[in-house]
Amino acid sequence: MFTLADLPDLTGRTAVVTGANSGLGLETARALAGAGATVVMTARSKDKFDAAEADIRPTNRTADLRFVQLDLASLDNVRTAAEVIRSEYPEVDILVNNAGIMMTPEATTADGLELQLGTNHFGHFAFTGLLLEPLLAAGDARVVTVSSGMHHRGEMDFDDLQQQQSDGYDTTAQYARSKLANLMFALELQRRFDAAGVDARSVSAHPGYTATNLQSAGVQLPGGGLFHKAASIGMRLLNPIVGMSVEQGALPQIHAAVSDVPGGSYWGPQGPGEMRGPVGSAKVNRKARNEADAARLWDISVDTTGVTYDALETSTGSVR
Ligand SMILES: NC(=O)c1ccc[n+]([C@@H]2O[C@H](COP(=O)([O-])OP(=O)(O)OC[C@H]3O[C@@H](n4cnc5c(N)ncnc54)[C@H](OP(=O)(O)O)[C@@H]3O)[C@@H](O)[C@H]2O)c1
Known part of the structure; x- marks a missing residue:
């Protein structure tokens, strides 16, 4: 059973954790810093980073915590944040794609993308x-992308990925789709690492049901209706009863980030419904394993973001 006592010495390693000011990201940053890593904690504002740092510092006076401002809902901002990291950190050993929002009212990113998938x-x-x-400069780098048990409920409706043509906005379906996309991306990235013959691993993890801000942050955003109010109350009541502690809930993604796990693996709690329990191998559903769909989602993601993964192009110009 994986525990924090199993973390290897990460002195000299650099980790980047998105959404590191809250919940599972904060816990992941705390653990990686505790093992000696330099941890770049992304947050949407310096104030949020400062509060997170103040949370970690009392139990780790020497923690090497760095701030980079990142708002994933703006592709310009994503480019700026990545540029800052590239200029300051020539090697990144661990990237934890952790940040996320759930069941928000209908809204778009700065680029006009549906907010949850965006x-x-x-x-x-x-x-x-x-x-x-x-x-790739780091050698045996690890990319961990946090998915969810909700990926099982996700559908990749390629004709209407952002619900632009649907009547009414199904926020739960859109969250589930975004988490299916996270897992498909993690698996496809590993296939592309393999095809390009690069020394890096892409893995995924999910935290079961862990009591964090996730359950209230999204549903409380402006624009929500009765459904969002009811969901907010429901999850506030459920959290302390059903939710795992954040210390336990973060273990799957910490395990995925530091243990000698195979590329393309997926980790989560082992209890009923993978809702809680010790870390083990998690179930990847048929939709997430569909390689043709994953390649299609990849191409759409390149077109949508304008970001190409040139370093993974093979000598024939294609990775497939
Ligand atoms: N908790 C669970 O039961 C559960 C279950 C399955 C999967 N997950 C996944 O776990 C991950 C972490 O969630 P959590 O439970 O720790 O929730 P959380 O406490 O709400 O943390 C979410 C983090 O994401 C950040 N974030 C939100 N929107 C962002 C944006 N536009 N740009 C950059 N960062 C943004 C938040 O920043 P702010 O503080 O500024 O909002 C926060 O740091 C998510 O990917 C979630 O889908 C959680």
Whole structure:
């Protein structure tokens, strides 16, 4: 059973954690810093980073914590953040694509993309692609993309990925789609690492049901209706009863980031429904394993974000 006692010495390693000011990201940053890594904690504002740093510092006075401002809901901002990281950190050993929003009212990113898919998937697709250089420079780098048990409920409706043609906005379906996209991306990235023969691993993890801000942050955003109010109350009541502690919930993604796990693996809690329990191999559903769909999503993501993964192009110009 994986615990924090199993973390290897990460002195000299650089890790980047998105959404590191809250919940699972904060816990992941705390663990990686505790093992000696330099941890670049992305947050949407310096104030949020400062609060997170103040949370870690009392138990780790020497933690090497760095701030980079990142808003995944703006591709310009993603480019700027990646540029800052590339210029300051020639090697990135671990990237944890953790940030996320859930069940928000209908809204769009700065680029006009549907907010949940835009933030959770397209933002991380762009961010990872823009960090390929320092990741590949590190040797045996690890990219961890946080998915969810909700990926099982996700559908890749390629005719209407952003619900532009649907009547009414199904926020739950869109969150599930974004988490399916996260897992498909993680698996496809590993296939592309393999095809290009590069020394890096892409893995995924999910935290079951962990009590964090996730359950209230999205549903409380302006623009929500009755459904969002009811969901907010429901999840506030459920969280302390059903939710795992954030310390336990973060273990799958920490394990995925530091243990000697195979590329393309997926980790989560082992209890009923993978909702809680010790870390083990998690179930990847048929839709997430569909390689043709993953390649299609990849091409759409390149077109949507303008970010290409040139370093993974093979000598024939294609990775497939
Ligand atoms: N908790 C669970 O039960 C559960 C279950 C399955 C999957 N997950 C996944 O776990 C990951 C972490 O979530 P959590 O539970 O730790 O929730 P959380 O406490 O709400 O943390 C989410 C983090 O993402 C950041 N974020 C939100 N929008 C962003 C944006 N546009 N740009 C950059 N960062 C942004 C948040 O920043 P702000 O503080 O500025 O909002 C926060 O740091 C998510 O990917 C989520 O889908 C969680």
